[in-house]
Amino acid sequence: MKTNFQSPQQFFRQRRLRLGIVLAILLVIYGVSMVLVNFQTLASLMQVPAGLIWLFKNFIPTERSISYLGPILYQLWRTLIVAVSSTICASLLGLILAILGAKTTSPLPGLRLVIRFGASLLRNIPVVAWAMILLFSFKQSDFTGFLALFFMTLGYLTRAFTETIEDLDGEKLQALQAVGANYFQCVFCGVLPEVASTLTSWVLYMIENNLRDATLVGILTGTGVGFLFNHYFKSFRYDAAGLIVLLIAVLVICLELTSTQIRRAIA
Incomplete structure (x- = not known):
């Protein structure tokens, strides 16, 4: 052979x-x-060195840009609140939809298909498109930015939560059902404790991601630190715009470090 x-x-x-x-x-x-x-x-490629030289020459914060620190920190705080609140609200609703849409916990097959289709639709529309669509209905406001981040995050987390729940071993749920546990007891005692750490990691990741997206959304909605960056940039106050970029980077790094510590604590 x-x-x-x-x-x-x-x-x-x-x-x-x-x-x-x-x-x-x-x-x-x-x-x-x-x-x-x-x-x-x-x-x-030949223009890259000249572009980098201009960037570091004009966007480096100066002593004059320190005078803008107060308004920048205030708008940065508002942007952070919008990012966190939209993520928390979307994660709570996304968890409910994920439980109803997962194969192992969905009470109705038809409902599962509807939830999956809706999550894919929300997730595949860019946050910039959401902001521009909602801008006509809700005008320039923090609520418009909140909704834009909320809808995009809802679709993303619903899909992520659904896949996390479906990856669970179904034997534990079958054992709970065998001893007479009802639907809610199976969900709260058999599903949520097992996926809590993974779901928390997804929420923390989306908070970091939404903070970056909230800056871009703020340019379109005329709110938050994004609007302030756009204002300084168009006013040729590049040093103040560079200070905003630096503070956003510092805040994102702090969020990433905090998220890492939380993930380690709940792992």
Whole structure:
């Protein structure tokens, strides 16, 4: 009986061949795209050093930008509140929808399909598009930014929570049902305790992500630190705009460190 034995040399040769084919296809796609949009790679790369020099020369915070620190911190606080509140509200509703939409906990198959379709629809609409759509109905306000972040986060977390719940071992739920536990007892005693740490990690991740998105949404809705950045940028006060970017980066890093500590504590 013959066995197809492949030597290590042949295995690595085939892997290099596949990798070479993939790289060649990517290069062809890049070349065709470059021709179609008339993009000049070398000319653009030559302009990178000058652009970086201008950036570091103008966007470095100065002593004058310190005088804007008060309004910047106030608007940054408002942006943080919008990001956190929209995430918390979306996570609570998303958890309910995920329980109703997961295969292991859904009471109705038809309801599961509706929830999955709605979550995919909400998740695939960019937050900028949400902000522009809601802007016509709710005007420029913090509530418009809240809703834009809320709808996008609701779709994202509903999908993530649903997949997390479906990854659970169904034997525990079957054991609870065998001893006479009702639907709510199975959910609160068999599902939520098992997925609590994972769901918390998703919520913390979305808070970090929404803080960055809230800055962009603020430019469109005329609120928060995004609006202040746009105002300073258009007023050619680049040092103040650079201070805003620096403070946002510091706040995001602090949130990431805090999230890491929380994840370790609940792991």
